[in-house]
Amino acid sequence: MANGQFKECSIMKLFYISGTCALAPHIVIRDAGLDVELVEVRRENGGHVYGNGIDYRRVNPLGKVPALEVDGNIITETQVILRFLATLKPDLLPFPSSGMAHWRMLEVLNFITTEIHRTFSPLWSAHIADAHRREIIQNIGRAFSRFESILGKNEYLGGNSFSVADAYAFVATGWAELFDLDFEPWPLLSAYRERIFARPGTQTALREQGLL
Ligand SMILES: N[C@@H](CCC(=O)N[C@@H](CS)C(=O)NCC(=O)O)C(=O)O
Known part of the structure; x- marks a missing residue:
């Protein structure tokens, strides 16, 4: 599956909450040896924040994880993030294209x-x-x-x-x-x-x- 613009060397951040569905792309990232910065999102006062109290809705207005930032673009939806990651390491993460x-x-x-x-x-x-x-x-x-x-x-x-x-x-x-x-x-x-x-x-x- 071709992935034109994005490459293994894209700058990526994975926003996650421990134990949630965001663990799936996290496993894939480690399994395939991809270079991704991990950003933990915390549940605080009925909302979600990361870093120094930054409102996570700036990343995903629904407040849900996972979100993957790729060269400044945000991708949401676990399944889509997984499919994206598979395109970066097709040898290690097989995804038949036909x-x-x-x-x-x-x-x-x-x-x-x-x-x-x-x-x-x-x-x-x-x-x-x-x-x-x-x-x-x-x-x-x-x-x-x-x-x-x-x-x-x-x-x-x-x-x-x-x-x-x-x-x-x-x-x-x-x-x-x-x-x-x-x-x-x-x-x-x-x-x-x-x-x-x-x-x-x-x-x-x-x-x-x-x-x-
Ligand atoms: N449609 C989204 C749903 C993601 C979702 O349900 N995320 C849950 C965790 S599994 C979440 O962020 N919940 C907010 C929370 O746990 O505080 C997807 O498939 O990625």
Whole structure:
């Protein structure tokens, strides 16, 4: 996939909050050895700030992470940031540009965004009803079963090499632990998570976010 204007030597900053979806691009950055400045965003007084109390809405008016600044341009949306990063190191972060493999990669990324990442969102609300919580957990379980079946055929979600989809899936499936969702019904997913966890890039990103 061509990426005309931007190169590996672009000046980049990743804005993140520890343990959120911003961990996915952080893992990818460390895995691929990209040179990116990390900027931690803090939740303060109902808003989000970074640096010396700078309002994060200047970077992303929605106040959401991740955001990636590239040569002065801001890119938001986890999936898009991941796809951008993949263009910078195509040898280490394979992203098929044609054929069925291309559509499968887009399919799995969109599945992670809509069926896992977004599905988890209401669980963080203190006001969610128990019945709704149970329904969401069931839906997440169904999504995990889909991964289980993909991982029955391939070592990684996009085939037999680690890709940006795996960093994203590792982070989004990991939230299950916060809601007592046991991985027992999904042994392949569980083993896959261990493999991603053990990667040096993942270990570095987890340490840098204070999660190890
Ligand atoms: N559509 C955005 C959603 C990003 C999002 O939901 N970010 C969450 C963390 S996972 C966030 O920044 N929440 C604000 C907070 O945690 O204070 C994307 O896909 O990147």
